[in-house]
Amino acid sequence: MASTRSGRSILTTAILWTARVWAVASVGLVLAFIVGEGFHPSQIKPREWLGLVFFPVGICVGMILAWWKAGLGGAITVGSLLVFYVIHFATAGTLPRGWAFLVFAAPGFLFLLYWARLRTQRAA
Numbered sequence: 001m002a003s004t005r006s007g008r009s010i011l012t013t014a015i016l017w018t019a020r021v022w023a024v025a026s027v028g029l030v031l032a033f034i035v036g037e038g039f040h041p042s043q044i045k046p047r048e049w050l051g052l053v054f055f056p057v058g059i060c061v062g063m064i065l066a067w068w069k070a071g072l073g074g075a076i077t078v079g080s081l082l083v084f085y086v087i088h089f090a091t092a093g094t095l096p097r098g099w100a101f102l103v104f105a106a107p108g109f110l111f112l113l114y115w116a117r118l119r120t121q122r123a124a
Contacts, residue, residue, distance in 0.1 A: 012117045016070070019110035023063035026104050030056045047091055055084035059105050066108070071115035077108025 008016075044052065058080030066073025081101065088096050 008118065008121060012114060012121065015110055015117065016114045019070075019074075019107045019114060020067060022110065023066065023107040026107060027060050027063055029104070030060055051084055051087045051091070054080040054087065055101065056104075058083070059108065063107050063111075066111040070111045070118070074108045074111030074115060077105055078112060081105040081108065 059077050062073045062076030062078075062080055064073070065076060084101070085095055088094075
């Protein structure tokens with residue numbers, strides 16, 4: 001298996017950088033929506049605030065943290081997505097439609113994959 005100077009495999013490094021670039025794009029998209037559409041807290045219903053804490057806030061915080069702590073940040077991202085789905089189901093009676101939520105949070109899964117591969121490589 002080919003490896004880089006840091007001892008990580010090239011595939012592991014590629015997973016990390018794919019997750020990082022995708023995370024920047026995801027967080028950037030959230031910021032673009034906030035700036036472009038404006039953020040009007042008075043228009044948000046009280047029951048929607050809890051969902052917003054997890055999506056997009058929790059997911060973005062997780063992806064930013066994952067740049068330094070891949071396992072923790074990835075876990076926060078994926079955990080926030082799961083809690084968002086539970087909250088949405090509890091309040092709306094259905095799961096969120098479409099694939100956009102998963103695509104947006106996908107870097108969290110990649111950060112967890114990177115973290116798991118890194119631990120495996122260090123143990124070997």
